[in-house]
Amino acid sequence: MNPIVLSYTDLLIAAGLIVVLAALSLLLRLRVEGQLLIAAARTTVQLLLVGLVLQALFAHASLTWVSLMALVMLLIAGYEVMARQKRPFKGAWGYALGTAVMFISSFATSLFALLVIIGNEPWYYPQYAIPLLGMMLGNTMTGVALALDRLTNFAWQQQAVIETRLALGQEWRVAIRDSVRESVRVGLIPIINAMAAAGVVSLPGMMTGQILSGTPPMEAVKYQILIMFMITAGTGFAILLATWLGGRRLFDARQRLRLDRLK
Amino acid sequence: MLIMEGLRVREVTLDLVIEKGEIVCLSGPSGSGKSLLLRAIADLIPHEGRVIFNGEECAGMPAHLWRRRVGLLPAESQWWADRVGEHFSQSMTAELAALGFGPEVLAWQIARCSTGERQRLAIVRLLAQAPAALLLDEPTASLDQAGIGRVEELIRRYSQRRQAPVLWVSHDSGQVARVADRHLRIAGAGVEVVSL
Numbered sequence: 473m474n475p476i477v478l479s480y481t482d483l484l485i486a487a488g489l490i491v492v493l494a495a496l497s498l499l500l501r502l503r504v505e506g507q508l509l510i511a512a513a514r515t516t517v518q519l520l521l522v523g524l525v526l527q528a529l530f531a532h533a534s535l536t537w538v539s540l541m542a543l544v545m546l547l548i549a550g551y552e553v554m555a556r557q558k559r560p561f562k563g564a565w566g567y568a569l570g571t572a573v574m575f576i577s578s579f580a581t582s583l584f585a586l587l588v589i590i591g592n593e594p595w596y597y598p599q600y601a602i603p604l605l606g607m608m609l610g611n612t613m614t615g616v617a618l619a620l621d622r623l624t625n626f627a628w629q630q631q632a633v634i635e636t637r638l639a640l641g642q643e644w645r646v647a648i649r650d651s652v653r654e655s656v657r658v659g660l661i662p663i664i665n666a667m668a669a670a671g672v673v674s675l676p677g678m679m680t681g682q683i684l685s686g687t688p689p690m691e692a693v694k695y696q697i698l699i700m701f702m703i704t705a706g707t708g709f710a711i712l713l714a715t716w717l718g719g720r721r722l723f724d725a726r727q728r729l730r731l732d733r734l735k
Numbered sequence: 736m737l738i739m740e741g742l743r744v745r746e747v748t749l750d751l752v753i754e755k756g757e758i759v760c761l762s763g764p765s766g767s768g769k770s771l772l773l774r775a776i777a778d779l780i781p782h783e784g785r786v787i788f789n790g791e792e793c794a795g796m797p798a799h800l801w802r803r804r805v806g807l808l809p810a811e812s813q814w815w816a817d818r819v820g821e822h823f824s825q826s827m828t829a830e831l832a833a834l835g836f837g838p839e840v841l842a843w844q845i846a847r848c849s850t851g852e853r854q855r856l857a858i859v860r861l862l863a864q865a866p867a868a869l870l871l872d873e874p875t876a877s878l879d880q881a882g883i884g885r886v887e888e889l890i891r892r893y894s895q896r897r898q899a900p901v902l903w904v905s906h907d908s909g910q911v912a913r914v915a916d917r918h919l920r921i922a923g924a925g926v927e928v929v930s931l
Contacts (some may be wrong), residue, residue, distance in 0.1 A: 632809070632811065632813045633813040633814070633815050635774075635779055635809070635813075636809055636812075636813035637813075637815065638779060638798075638799070638802060639777055639779060639802055639806070639807040639808075639809060640802070640803075640806075640860070640861065640864055641799050641800070641802045641803030641806075641864055642799060643799045644799075650815060724781075726778055726794075726798040727797075727798040727799055728778065728779055728780060728781065728798070729779075
């Protein structure tokens with residue numbers, strides 16, 4: 473079975489629905505038509521550009537180009553992690569912490585999946601490497617941002633409690649233990665929910681896409697399970713590392729709580 | 736013996752030697768830096784100068800071991816678990832009784848304790864760590880007369896028995912007269928001696 477190729481006319485028809493929605497918003501004075509149209513335009517332009525990039529990348533499947541693309545994705549994800557925190561760390565730490573953690577975790581799990589599990593030739597072939605890394609980064613980004621945001625916010629709000637625990641002679645890792653535990657939990661909730669609801673409440677997007685393009689459902693399901701496990705493991709490792717490093721950074725060598733290191 | 740040498744936080748400098756078993760009261764207008772000085776002695780905030788206890792310098796030992804030895808009682812008591820007993824590492828029946836609590840207090844919920852009860856419990860919690868020196872930041876501010884008397888008695892006995900130097904921040908001149916061996920007051924950038 474071959475996938476049915478969409479023409480640009482098909483897309484225009486779909487775009488017509490958005491225009492109708494915008495017109496309704498104008499008519500009912502809901503004032504979302506501007507945002508709606510801008511977002512629709514952005515999604516069109518951004519995805520077309522990415523399509524062109526991926527097409528070029530597939531045509532020149534060299535390790536250099538794939539690495540470059542991966543690097544750009546990582547740097548953007550690192551910025552997102554910082555931007556989503558209410559009180560990120562000051563200075564280089566604010567950006568470097570999330571980025572480094574995602575680099576270690578997402579790249580390691582993606583490499584593991586490509587080399588050990590999928591094992592195609594060459595292993596960096598962009599058709600597998602880029603979507604896999606994209607899904608890893610996207611989910612890890614959400615998890616790490618949630619966990620770090622929770623950790624730094626918690627430390628900020630619980631300053632008096634943490635300092636009391638320090639004053640009672642607890643080591644920093646004991647004094648911050650409750651916040652680390654809570655942050656890890658908060659960071660992992662989205663992916664745990666996604667695994668629990670997969671197939672029952674929602675059909676995961678990747679699997680749906682594969683089925684739409686003609687892959688037999690059982691093959692699509694196997695890929696989806698693989699991806700889910702990789703994402704969960706990658707997000708979990710990233711969160712553990714991020715909260716450990718973040719927790720350390722909240723204290724100095726004399727185990728003092730240093731909220732002045734947060735913005 | 737607790738020695739502060741050129742201990743400096745913000746603009747206040749403290750040079751002070753507290754002998755074994757001696758209680759030194761510290762007073763001064765609010766915002767003058769009393770709490771900051773106590774927190775600096777406990778090494779909870781960055782500071783200049785040296786603090787030495789029984790020949791060992793603060794900077795020379797792991798911070799958590801220093802804080803177990805030099806116990807700080809913050810002005811407001813803080814709790815992290817649901818029940819009182821979860822905050823205690825050992826049984827403190829005698830000390831709890833001295834502050835008017837029976838052993839059943841360990842099962843109480845923190846959320847249902849009054850401010851004064853929490854404050855008295857925080858004092859017992861600090862003593863449960865067996866600190867060899869005490870830094871007390873207005874320990875009786877939220878207590879009634881009976882409670883104040885019990886706390887003063889408990890601290891004085893602890894200090895005598897353990898030969899623990901005590902630095903006690905207090906606004907209450909009556910309390911200073913009752914417990915202090917010496918009285919200091921923060922004045923500008925330094926500390927002046929007040930005669931008892």
